Amino acid sequence: MGDKNFRLPRTIVPRRYGLRISADLDRWEFHGSANIDVQVLESTRTVFLHALDLEIDAASAFYAGTTHDADEMQIDTDAETVTLKFAEPLPTGSVRLDLRFRGRILDRLRGFYRSEKDGLRYAATQFEAADARRAFPCFDEPAFKARFALVLEVPAGNVAIANGAEVARRTLPDGRTEFRFSETPPISTYLVAWCIGPFESTPVAFTPSGVPVRVWLPRGLADKGIFARDAHVQSLAALEEYTAIPYPYAKVDAIGVPDFEAGAMENPGAITYRLTLIAADPERASIPTRKGIFATAAHELTHMWWGDLVTMAWWDDLWLNESFATFVGSKVTAELNPQWGLWRDFVASLQRPFQLDALSSTHPISFDVANAKQAAERFDVITYWKGAAVVRMIENFLGADVFRQGVRAYLQQYRESNATADDFWRALETASGRELAGLASAWIRQAGHPVLQLRTRFTHDGVEIEGEQRRFFADPAQHETGDGTLWPVPVVWKYRTARGIEEQRILWEGRRTSVHLPGALWVYPNGGASGFYRYVLDAA
Ligand SMILES: [Zn+2]
Numbered sequence: 001m002g003d004k005n006f007r008l009p010r011t012i013v014p015r016r017y018g019l020r021i022s023a024d025l026d027r028w029e030f031h032g033s034a035n036i037d038v039q040v041l042e043s044t045r046t047v048f049l050h051a052l053d054l055e056i057d058a059a060s061a062f063y064a065g066t067t068h069d070a071d072e073m074q075i076d077t078d079a080e081t082v083t084l085k086f087a088e089p090l091p092t093g094s095v096r097l098d099l100r101f102r103g104r105i106l107d108r109l110r111g112f113y114r115s116e117k118d119g120l121r122y123a124a125t126q127f128e129a130a131d132a133r134r135a136f137p138c139f140d141e142p143a144f145k146a147r148f149a150l151v152l153e154v155p156a157g158n159v160a161i162a163n164g165a166e167v168a169r170r171t172l173p174d175g176r177t178e179f180r181f182s183e184t185p186p187i188s189t190y191l192v193a194w195c196i197g198p199f200e201s202t203p204v205a206f207t208p209s210g211v212p213v214r215v216w217l218p219r220g221l222a223d224k225g226i227f228a229r230d231a232h233v234q235s236l237a238a239l240e241e242y243t244a245i246p247y248p249y250a251k252v253d254a255i256g257v258p259d260f261e262a263g264a265m266e267n268p269g270a271i272t273y274r275l276t277l278i279a280a281d282p283e284r285a286s287i288p289t290r291k292g293i294f295a296t297a298a299h300e301l302t303h304m305w306w307g308d309l310v311t312m313a314w315w316d317d318l319w320l321n322e323s324f325a326t327f328v329g330s331k332v333t334a335e336l337n338p339q340w341g342l343w344r345d346f347v348a349s350l351q352r353p354f355q356l357d358a359l360s361s362t363h364p365i366s367f368d369v370a371n372a373k374q375a376a377e378r379f380d381v382i383t384y385w386k387g388a389a390v391v392r393m394i395e396n397f398l399g400a401d402v403f404r405q406g407v408r409a410y411l412q413q414y415r416e417s418n419a420t421a422d423d424f425w426r427a428l429e430t431a432s433g434r435e436l437a438g439l440a441s442a443w444i445r446q447a448g449h450p451v452l453q454l455r456t457r458f459t460h461d462g463v464e465i466e467g468e469q470r471r472f473f474a475d476p477a478q479h480e481t482g483d484g485t486l487w488p489v490p491v492v493w494k495y496r497t498a499r500g501i502e503e504q505r506i507l508w509e510g511r512r513t514s515v516h517l518p519g520a521l522w523v524y525p526n527g528g529a530s531g532f533y534r535y536v537l538d539a540a
Pocket residue numbers: 266299300303321322325
């Protein structure tokens with residue numbers, strides 16, 4: 001029996017996959033080959049790869065000019081691996097692993113899966129978190145980033161879209177069509193994607209920096225992709241400016257897939273969407289529909305830098321991947337569409353996490369994750385929205401410019417590589433000159449949130465505030481008892497003086513604090529409505 005928490009050894013590292021997939025949409029079957037250039041760091045007879053629901057027809061290793069067939073292949077359905085055993089140990093250095101395999105195009109919305117609309121057949125992939133292994137044998141953990149050179153063979157009359165740009169198309173002797181795609185920069189396996197079917201696209205539009213952008217929709221719907229295409233163009237330009245890093249991939253194809261489980265998936269260069277979040281009637285679409293499409297595009301495009309270019313080292317930081325994309329996606333959408341009042345929506349979206357987080361059954365934003373499935377299963381409104389709110393609180397506390405400076409430094413330092421949440425806090429610490437690790441860890445690893453009880457006393461010289469914090473529980477008895485949890489609370493005091501509106505930022509540490517706001521005529525203890533805390537104001 002295998003171990004479902006099995007992690008691949010770090011002694012063999014993939015560099016490049018040459019991948020050929022031949023899809024049969026009549027039989028919902030595929031077969032393929034993977035030629036994986038790896039670096040062997042410690043000589044070994046045993047190679048572990050992830051593989052699930054696949055028949056492996058052949059496996060060999062090529063080095064020193066010779067092919068060495070694997071002596072033995074063991075499938076382990078618990079660990080979701082295939083283990084190759086060789087007679088001779090693989091030498092350290094460059095080795096190519098060659099595998100041939102077959103599988104079904106699945107009728108569930110993961111791996112390489114089928115989709116139908118109006119009697120027409122489509123096939124698409126959804127690999128996050130750990131389903132690339134259902135489509136090809138691979139090193140299916142986010143830290144194993146590699147280049148992908150993909151060739152797809154598809155039935156005549158279909159198009160194929162993938163992460164790379166199409167570089168060649170030809171008709172095969174049997175009448176099917178072969179699509180060849182440009183090699184990707186290093187990406188994680190969960191971000192590899194392809195879509196096949198009678199898709200139709202909008203005309204290409206270009207960002208000011210020259211990135212081609214298209215929307216693909218099922219046959220007959222392409223004119224409903226214009227709004228989404230233009231939302232991608234605008235958001236992409238804003239994100240190049242925000243990150244100070246040019247868009248890292250060849251092009252943007254945004255694809256509406258007839259059957260899709262999540263809202264969207266940030267595959268670099270080939271972002272997939274559920275139809276309702278990408279297709280809109282150009283004349284009659286409602287404002288909520290437009291907001292949804294725009295914000296989703298901005299969220300997914302944020303991932304091109306945050307998640308795709310710099311990738312979490314392991315799934316325990318999935319919360320930050322999503323929280324950051326939610327926050328910066330909202331920021332971009334709000335800036336480009338000031339008429340929509342997006343931050344009002346954002347704050348309104350926090351009602352639910354505030355409610356859930358006031359129950360004793362709530363959980364911390366971040367938790368240890370033994371396997372990829374756990375990360376996905378425990379992903380909920382707390383992780384997503386409270387996470388985004390905490391990121392926003394930190395931004396508001398540091399100031400948007402300093403925060404962006406930290407983001408840029410972090411992306412530069414870890415581009416095409418992996419990083420952890422702690423790496424991000426360190427980048428923010430360097431940018432701001434403030435200690436943040438303790439603050440971040442308290443908000444992320446402690447369940448719940450505080451209520452600040454504030455007693456204000458107005459004097460001839462402004463206001464004196466005496467404050468006490470405690471964890472907020474919805475249940476009054478439980479609230480009375482409390483549980484002793486304390487947070488370093490970044491408070492933005494906003495107040496009015498004779499000179500106008502002023503702000504004071506303090507980091508409230510410990511149970512009690514006192515603040516003097518000189519000249520204050522009134523005070524609001526959550527400037528920018530960006531703090532994930534409650535407060536009660538009592539006049540003394
Ligand atoms: Zn996301």
